Amino acid sequence: xxxxxxIVVVGAGQxxxxxxxxxxxGGYEGRLVLVGDEPVLPYQRPPLSKKxxxxxxxxxxxxxxxxxxxxxxxVELRIARRVTAIDRAARxxxxxxGEVLAWSGLALTTGTRIRPLSxxxxxxxxxxxxxxxxxxxxxxxxxxxAERLAVIGGGFxxxxxxxxxxxxxxxxxxxxxxxxxMARAVAPRVSAFYAELHRAHGVEVLLGTGIEAIRGAxxxxxxxxxxxxxxxxxxxxxxxxxxPNSELAEAAGLACHNGIVVDVHARTxxxxxxxxxxxxxxxxxxLERDIRLESVQNxxxxxxxxxxxxxGRDEPYRQVPWFWSxxxxxxxxxxxxxxxxxxxxxxxxxxxxxxxxxxxxxGALVGVDSMNRPAEHMAARKLLGQGIALSPAQxxxxxxxxxxxxxx
Amino acid sequence: xxxxxxxxxxGSEKSIDVPVGWSxxxxxxxxxxxGIVAECGGGCACATCHVYVVGGPExxxxxxxEGDMLExxxxxxxxNSRLSCQIKMSAELDGLVVQIPDRQT
Ligand SMILES: Cc1cc2nc3c(=O)[nH]c(=O)nc-3n(C[C@H](O)[C@H](O)[C@H](O)COP(=O)(O)OP(=O)(O)OC[C@H]3O[C@@H](n4cnc5c(N)ncnc54)[C@H](O)[C@@H]3O)c2cc1C
Ligand code: FES
Numbered sequence: 001x002x003x004x005x006x007i008v009v010v011g012a013g014q015x016x017x018x019x020x021x022x023x024x025x026g027g028y029e030g031r032l033v034l035v036g037d038e039p040v041l042p043y044q045r046p047p048l049s050k051k052x053x054x055x056x057x058x059x060x061x062x063x064x065x066x067x068x069x070x071x072x073x074x075v076e077l078r079i080a081r082r083v084t085a086i087d088r089a090a091r092x093x094x095x096x097x098g099e100v101l102a103w104s105g106l107a108l109t110t111g112t113r114i115r116p117l118s119x120x121x122x123x124x125x126x127x128x129x130x131x132x133x134x135x136x137x138x139x140x141x142x143x144x145x146a147e148r149l150a151v152i153g154g155g156f157x158x159x160x161x162x163x164x165x166x167x168x169x170x171x172x173x174x175x176x177x178x179x180x181x182m183a184r185a186v187a188p189r190v191s192a193f194y195a196e197l198h199r200a201h202g203v204e205v206l207l208g209t210g211i212e213a214i215r216g217a218x219x220x221x222x223x224x225x226x227x228x229x230x231x232x233x234x235x236x237x238x239x240x241x242x243x244p245n246s247e248l249a250e251a252a253g254l255a256c257h258n259g260i261v262v263d264v265h266a267r268t269x270x271x272x273x274x275x276x277x278x279x280x281x282x283x284x285x286x287l288e289r290d291i292r293l294e295s296v297q298n299x300x301x302x303x304x305x306x307x308x309x310x311x312g313r314d315e316p317y318r319q320v321p322w323f324w325s326x327x328x329x330x331x332x333x334x335x336x337x338x339x340x341x342x343x344x345x346x347x348x349x350x351x352x353x354x355x356x357x358x359x360x361x362x363g364a365l366v367g368v369d370s371m372n373r374p375a376e377h378m379a380a381r382k383l384l385g386q387g388i389a390l391s392p393a394q395x396x397x398x399x400x401x402x403x404x405x406x407x408x
Numbered sequence: 409x410x411x412x413x414x415x416x417x418x419g420s421e422k423s424i425d426v427p428v429g430w431s432x433x434x435x436x437x438x439x440x441x442x443g444i445v446a447e448c449g450g451g452c453a454c455a456t457c458h459v460y461v462v463g464g465p466e467x468x469x470x471x472x473x474e475g476d477m478l479e480x481x482x483x484x485x486x487x488n489s490r491l492s493c494q495i496k497m498s499a500e501l502d503g504l505v506v507q508i509p510d511r512q513t
Contacts, residue, residue: 044449046449061438066438331453373476374453375476
């Protein structure tokens with residue numbers, strides 16, 4: 001049986017789609033099954049907190065690949081179906097409709113799910129989150145009629161929603177428990193720039209402020225904050241983080257710790273099973289440490305490694321992490337991982353809304369955040385990827401041509 | 409609908425009706441045209457949707473973000489290089505011909 005058993009990919013998202021593509025490109029000719037519990041083909045999530053909310057983008061334009069891609073690549077789709085159990089000894093898995101599939105190789109690309117707000121009243125209230133296309137559709141519909149919106153959590157997704165809501169003319173209050181915005185990802189200087197940017201666009205930004213409780217339902221809510229204030233709003237959007245979908249792997253006895261544990265080859269503790277994307281706690285060959293990343297880059301590049309491993313090839317995952325976020329007319333691009341760092345160097349003038357911050361640890365460049373400086377972002381990816389040395393003094397000196405250095 | 413011709417790296421050609429308002433990148437992806445990777449999905453953040461414009465009507469000039477990202481394409485930048493996600497389809501662009509480079513990453 002195992003000779004003809006397919007490779008099964010569990011989770012039809014960014015990483016799952018890439019895995020199917022890479023397996024076929026890598027010469028795999030056997031059966032290939034992609035299982036996904038959402039009722040749609042794999043799609044892009046980034047626009048859901050960006051352009052999609054303005055109504056400028058129909059859902060069909062979000063698909064990573066059209067249906068014909070799966071036909072041509074001979075990928076057997078099991079869409080709107082969920083894998084409920086994996087039997088490693090028998091090399092089978094079970095779907096929620098009772099179907100049992102044998103597999104010869106298995107890839108877990110189950111992603112993450114939103115972390116719900118747990119304050120009193122949150123469960124009863126109509127709190128929106130943005131993870132799935134269904135979430136995006138629901139939020140888009142509510143945004144059309146809402147007038148005053150509370151964004152709980154000043155991370156990338158919450159801030160992108162806040163920016164779109166302002167562009168649509170809504171009143172917006174952003175409530176963040178930490179002392180600064182996007183605190184896990186960027187330096188204080190960048191956080192301060194974004195607080196200023198949002199305030200300049202008329203957003204009320206509350207920092208160091210928690211949520212006491214939420215009252216009301218059906219579009220009429222009062223958010224009580226820890227500073228004793230009450231915010232009457234007709235829409236609440238929360239973006240307070242995600243939880244990796246690792247229960248399936250855990251129940252199958254695979255090592256899990258803040259995600260499915262994989263090595264630099266995207267292999268789980270069972271060498272016949274790989275995992276990739278948001279759901280993995282992985283050895284990152286570039287960072288040389290274990291980490292969980294939530295980004296398109298990570299999903300795509302790690303999926304390529306995972307596909308190679310299933311095909312018996314050795315392509316360790318060591319690409320430079322990168323990420324972007326769009327808020328108003330400012331594009332933030334992140335190369336590498338700047339946190340933690342012991343030195344942050346500013347290049348350019350934040351007042352011009354075009355600048356970068358270079359992060360150094362023990363004298364070595366570890367990450368760069370660029371605001372409307374795409375060329376510097378791309379140069380940074382080259383510098384980091386090729387291990388080309390850059391000193392803090394060079395980073396700070398506008399006369400130094402970084403592109404030139406990056407070209408080597 | 410306006411038509412765009414994509415010349416693939418393997419020498420083959422595909423002509424596609426592109427809905428007005430869609431980008432050249434979106435039309436390529438949704439029609440399974442090989443060689444447009446588009447990792448960032450049109451965010452002007454990845455430069456993996458690079459094309460060379462080889463024929464047809466004149467395009468609007470390159471924006472500054474696009475110009476910067478074009479500095480970092482995997483295949484060499486040429487004077488006719490563009491990012492296909494930044495070209496929005498309009499009736500005037502009917503007959504556009506683009507060449508897809510041999511690599512995007
Ligand atoms: C609103 C939003 C904005 C974002 N913006 C950016 C951005 O600007 N830049 C960036 O780089 N990244 C961004 N991201 C992150 C990026 O979208 C994710 O990192 C990426 O989608 C991860 O891909 P994945 O395949 O690992 O997971 P997902 O795309 O989440 O796919 C996992 C899929 O598996 C399914 N699944 C889970 N368990 C099962 C099961 N047992 N059976 C069947 N199916 C299952 C899930 O329902 C889901 O469909 C954003 C994310 C969101 C939500
Ligand atoms: S799709 Fe990423 S820059 Fe065009």
